[in-house]
Amino acid sequence: MQIYNTLTRKKEEFVPLNPGKVSMYVCGITAYDYCHIGHARSAVVFDVLVRYLRYTGLDVTFVRNFTDVDDKIINRANREGSDWTTIAETYIGAFYEDMDRLGILRADIEPKATEHIPEMITLCETLIAKDHAYATPSGDVYFRVRSYDGYGRLSGRNIEDLVSGARIEPGEEKEDPLDFALWKGAKPGEPSWPSPWGPGRPGWHIECSAMSERYLPLPFDIHGGGQDLSFPHHENELAQTEAATGGKFVRYWVHNGFVQINSEKMSKSLNNFVTIRDILANYLPEVLRFFLISKHYRSPLDYTADALDESERALKRIYLTKAAAEAHVAGTTWTAAALPAEIIVESTALEAKWDEAMADDLNTAAALGHVFVLMKIVNRILEDKVLKKSEAGRDLIRHALKLFERWGEVLGIFLMPSAEFLTRLKESRVVRKQIDTALIAERLQERQEARKAKDFTRSDAIRDELLAMGVTLQDTAAGMQWDVE
Numbered sequence: 001m002q003i004y005n006t007l008t009r010k011k012e013e014f015v016p017l018n019p020g021k022v023s024m025y026v027c028g029i030t031a032y033d034y035c036h037i038g039h040a041r042s043a044v045v046f047d048v049l050v051r052y053l054r055y056t057g058l059d060v061t062f063v064r065n066f067t068d069v070d071d072k073i074i075n076r077a078n079r080e081g082s083d084w085t086t087i088a089e090t091y092i093g094a095f096y097e098d099m100d101r102l103g104i105l106r107a108d109i110e111p112k113a114t115e116h117i118p119e120m121i122t123l124c125e126t127l128i129a130k131d132h133a134y135a136t137p138s139g140d141v142y143f144r145v146r147s148y149d150g151y152g153r154l155s156g157r158n159i160e161d162l163v164s165g166a167r168i169e170p171g172e173e174k175e176d177p178l179d180f181a182l183w184k185g186a187k188p189g190e191p192s193w194p195s196p197w198g199p200g201r202p203g204w205h206i207e208c209s210a211m212s213e214r215y216l217p218l219p220f221d222i223h224g225g226g227q228d229l230s231f232p233h234h235e236n237e238l239a240q241t242e243a244a245t246g247g248k249f250v251r252y253w254v255h256n257g258f259v260q261i262n263s264e265k266m267s268k269s270l271n272n273f274v275t276i277r278d279i280l281a282n283y284l285p286e287v288l289r290f291f292l293i294s295k296h297y298r299s300p301l302d303y304t305a306d307a308l309d310e311s312e313r314a315l316k317r318i319y320l321t322k323a324a325a326e327a328h329v330a331g332t333t334w335t336a337a338a339l340p341a342e343i344i345v346e347s348t349a350l351e352a353k354w355d356e357a358m359a360d361d362l363n364t365a366a367a368l369g370h371v372f373v374l375m376k377i378v379n380r381i382l383e384d385k386v387l388k389k390s391e392a393g394r395d396l397i398r399h400a401l402k403l404f405e406r407w408g409e410v411l412g413i414f415l416m417p418s419a420e421f422l423t424r425l426k427e428s429r430v431v432r433k434q435i436d437t438a439l440i441a442e443r444l445q446e447r448q449e450a451r452k453a454k455d456f457t458r459s460d461a462i463r464d465e466l467l468a469m470g471v472t473l474q475d476t477a478a479g480m481q482w483d484v485e
């Protein structure tokens with residue numbers, strides 16, 4: 001597999017340090033609020049990466065942490081007159097609810113910062129002993145950025161540019177504006193732990209250095225996170241760990257791109273944060289997941305209602321095809337008619353193309369393109385009077401169903417029984433479009449009576465009225481069915 005390494009700025013062949021095994025660490029959430037769509041993207045991207053690596057036969061150890069002590073958590077607790085541990089627990093619980101709905105697999109190890117304070121203190125002591133860090137009279141510990149050669153190389157920043165933007169805030173006892181806090185001396189009303197520098201609590205960056213080293217032998221293979229984490233968080237993790245150990249920290253740095261909202265940056269000041277919960281109040285989780293993998297993971301992704309509707313329609317087409325294919329292969333009489341050569345050639349090439357797309361820096365957008373080609377092949381057979389009766393066509397459709405399943409396991413989509421998905425989709429659209437189902441039942445009854453009375457003008461008028469509400473009608477063997485478009 002080729003994967004883009006942020007550190008070297010190029011796609012590289014991914015070769016795990018220990019053959020057959022992959023060690024991977026992804027920065028988790030700071031538990032102080034509901035997860036937004038940016039969190040969803042990062043979670044889905046790394047979930048697909050883990051699933052894909054396992055699909056290729058690799059044994060992956062996946063660590064994802066929780067930041068459960070931090071300024072944001074403490075501030076929220078103070079604002080709400082709550083306890084910081086309650087805030088952290090509440091939003092860790094909410095994280096699991098959201099991520100379970102999105103089909104995100106649990107990480108193998110999910111450490112919390114507060115459970116690893118001794119490891120962080122040890123790391124600070126090592127850095128102080130090596131003159132890479134210093135304690136201040138008020139009990140803070142800072143990393144001495146200029147003592148570490150190469151600071152800025154991960155995020156592509158140079159020291160001089162950083163200097164111009166750095167300030168020493170009032171009350172900070174830094175030697176240099178570039179230095180960052182590893183440990184913060186206790187302030188009144190804040191949680192603290194005993195340390196050699198007096199009571200205090202960890203800075204944010206130190207926790208990921210301490211927890212990754214605790215659970216993964218260094219250097220580990222993949223360190224992931226959103227692009228926004230590359231500076232300062234990952235830059236600082238890299239500097240701390242390599243300064244402390246003298247060895248390499250991470251082999252491949254992988255970052256997913258931003259999510260924009262209606263072409264604007266998502267930010268508190270624009271008040272355009274979209275939480276996972278907001279979206280799942282209106283759409284099935286699988287629709288959001290499909291949308292999030294519909295673009296390459298490093299590209300910016302623009303969230304709009306239209307884009308989500310588009311993903312919903314695409315996913316519906318796939319499930320409709322799956323449902324038709326499943327019903328078709330249950331048939332019993334078949335002919336010996338042969339498939340046209342181009343169908344055989346195209347479908348045979350598809351598996352290799354799908355694998356190639358995923359091996360090319362996890363190109364899920366291209367992989368989904370191949371899913372659509374497969375769907376077209378299936379529909380072409382189903383719509384052809386001769387081919388749909390042939391044994392060869394049936395066998396190809398059976399194979400296509402296996403591929404939908406195999407690819408679905410990696411992408412984390414198309415895994416629901418087709419009928420169940422289509423029912424849930426209809427229910428979700430009824431709610432979103434505020435469709436009055438009692439009114440529809442009434443109209444359908446009226447329409448049936450009109451047709452009995454051969455009043456086709458009335459019957460057509462009812463159909464048009466329903467169509468204007470987005471409701472379509474299908475005459476089926478089981479009677480009149482309606483659906484929401």
Ligand SMILES: [Zn+2]
Binds near residue numbers: 028233
């Ligand atoms: Zn981290």
